[in-house]
Amino acid sequence: xxxxxxxxxxxxxxxxxxxxxxxxxxxxxxxxxxxxxxxxxxxxxxxxxxxxxxxxxxxxxxxxxxxxxxxxxxxxxxxxxxxxxxxxxxxxxxxxxxxxxxxxxxxxxxxxxxxxxxxxxxxxxxxxxxxxxxxxxxxxxxxxxxxxxxxxxxxxxxxxxxxxxxxxxxxxxxxxxxxxxxxxxxxxxxxxxxxxxxxxxxxxxxxxxxxxxxxxxxxxxxxxxxxxxxxxxxxxxxxxxxxxxxxxxxxxxxxxxxxxxxxxxxxxxxxxxxxxxxxxxxxxxxxxxxxxxxxxxxxxxxxxxxxxxxxxxxxxxxxxxxxxxxxxxxxxxxxxxxxxxxxxxxxxxxxxxxxxxxxxxxxxxxxxxxxxxxxxxxxxxxxxxxxxxxxxxxxxxxxxxxxxxxxxxxxxxxxxxxxxxxxxxxxxxxxxxxxx
Numbered sequence: 001x002x003x004x005x006x007x008x009x010x011x012x013x014x015x016x017x018x019x020x021x022x023x024x025x026x027x028x029x030x031x032x033x034x035x036x037x038x039x040x041x042x043x044x045x046x047x048x049x050x051x052x053x054x055x056x057x058x059x060x061x062x063x064x065x066x067x068x069x070x071x072x073x074x075x076x077x078x079x080x081x082x083x084x085x086x087x088x089x090x091x092x093x094x095x096x097x098x099x100x101x102x103x104x105x106x107x108x109x110x111x112x113x114x115x116x117x118x119x120x121x122x123x124x125x126x127x128x129x130x131x132x133x134x135x136x137x138x139x140x141x142x143x144x145x146x147x148x149x150x151x152x153x154x155x156x157x158x159x160x161x162x163x164x165x166x167x168x169x170x171x172x173x174x175x176x177x178x179x180x181x182x183x184x185x186x187x188x189x190x191x192x193x194x195x196x197x198x199x200x201x202x203x204x205x206x207x208x209x210x211x212x213x214x215x216x217x218x219x220x221x222x223x224x225x226x227x228x229x230x231x232x233x234x235x236x237x238x239x240x241x242x243x244x245x246x247x248x249x250x251x252x253x254x255x256x257x258x259x260x261x262x263x264x265x266x267x268x269x270x271x272x273x274x275x276x277x278x279x280x281x282x283x284x285x286x287x288x289x290x291x292x293x294x295x296x297x298x299x300x301x302x303x304x305x306x307x308x309x310x311x312x313x314x315x316x317x318x319x320x321x322x323x324x325x326x327x328x329x330x331x332x333x334x335x336x337x338x339x340x341x342x343x344x345x346x347x348x349x350x351x352x353x354x355x356x357x358x359x360x361x362x363x364x365x366x367x368x369x370x371x372x373x374x375x376x377x378x379x380x381x382x383x384x385x386x387x388x389x390x391x392x393x394x395x396x397x398x399x400x401x402x403x404x405x406x407x408x409x410x411x412x413x414x415x416x417x418x419x420x421x422x423x424x425x426x427x428x429x430x431x432x433x434x435x436x
Contacts, residue, residue, distance in 0.1 A: 009137070013138040016193055017142055019190065019191070020130055020131045021145065021146060022185065023193070024131070024149040024150040025153040026153060026189070027120070027124070027182075028149070028151065029153035029157045029182065030179060031154065032156075033157040033161060033175060033178055036161025036162070037161050037174065037175070040171050041055075041098075044101065045106070054110075058113050058114050060393040061114060061117065062118045063389060063393065064117075064390065065121075066117060066118035067122075067389060070124075070385070071252075071383070074122070074378045079130035080130065083123055083126045083127060083130070083190055087123060087182060089115065090119050093113070093116035094112070094116045094175055095175045096109075097110075097112035097116060098172040098174075098175045099172040101171070124385065125381055128143075128367045128371075128385065129381045130193055130196075132370075133196055135368060140313060141368065142313055143367055143368045144308075144361060145310060145312060146364065147364045148310045148312070155306070160174075252376065252380045252382075252384075258380050258383055261384055261428055262366070262386075262387030262388065263425065264362060264366050264421075264422045264428070265366030265367070265387065265388035267329075267421055268332070268358075268361070268388075269363050270418055271336070272359045272362075273391065273395055274395065277396040277400070278396060280298050281294070281408060282403070282412070283297055286409040287345065287348055287409075297349050300349060300356070301353070301355060304352075304353045304357050304360075308356070308357045321369065321426075322430050324361050324365065325361060325362065325365055326426045328361045328362060328422075330423065331354045331355070331358030332355055332358035332359050332415065333419045333423075334351075335351045335353070336355060336413075336415045336419070338354070339351040340409050340412055363388050365429060367385070370383070399411050402414070
């Protein structure tokens, strides 16, 4: 029988979950809107591919900087306040960057891109920490659904960008109006989100010990002999107990479980990022696809990944994290190997779908697993995010380097190796045993 208190907690957890879904969707819309207007920025500046790559690299540098300090920031402010500050920072930095680009002030615009990367990455960690806490409060897996909302926001932003382009709306006006709307939406959604999930240093269990004082020596009065006091004996001051060694402060970078979970998330993020950056070009160059067909195949990849994340809560409830992660790794292996070895067009499309389904769970499940210990959830999520996003941002650059020497299709082989690693270590992300 459900008690009134339990019903209130369940209602609050559902409101919390709904608020975080909205935040994920809106942050995905904001970042995707910048990506959707990159061609217009390039055309306005007359920038080369190298120059546009530098802009992207600077934004990635800001993101990595934000990830490094996000654990401390979210612990200090709490996830709700971090998200509020973060969306306001993004709403200032991104429209300012667009306006400065339009004014021809490239260096200040790039500085604004770096600031946007810092605030976006910090907000990303905060919403994942809060989402993981909402999962615990609801006692149901919801992280794949949160990331599906982010993907839907990103896809929607592409449509909004195309509409703005068709209506000849300039990038500064488009992004300025959009981010004002995002600030209002996020701040309203945060009214449903508590400012919880802050870290508290866990009690050191492994270093605790019991100290007894010196054991007194009982001496019969008649046998007592005069003389200097014996240390620890009668007449001597009691010896001070040796101080216990101070426990080392917790850091996720010394926690093997968190590092392995980060490796799993990194492996699947690398598969996702590589497909986003290189799949259309690999199909156009290596399989003779037209640009339109290659783009539609990438669309099939994203649709399959998003739909799989929407179904993720159902799958995780019935199968558990380990089975889902291992199944996903196998599908990535099958999809990538098919993409490389089978030249038929239908096989490439099928491979893209398998690839998208397979890499759908790695990052969301990794975030959930990293947040299993509420006492260290913020720092653990920040560490796993830093590992995964480093692979997502920088890994495709290494794939591109391999593609320059061996061809893009052959450059996909490292994805198979990392998927095998994720399969082997998937048990590390197993759900914790709950007290009954």
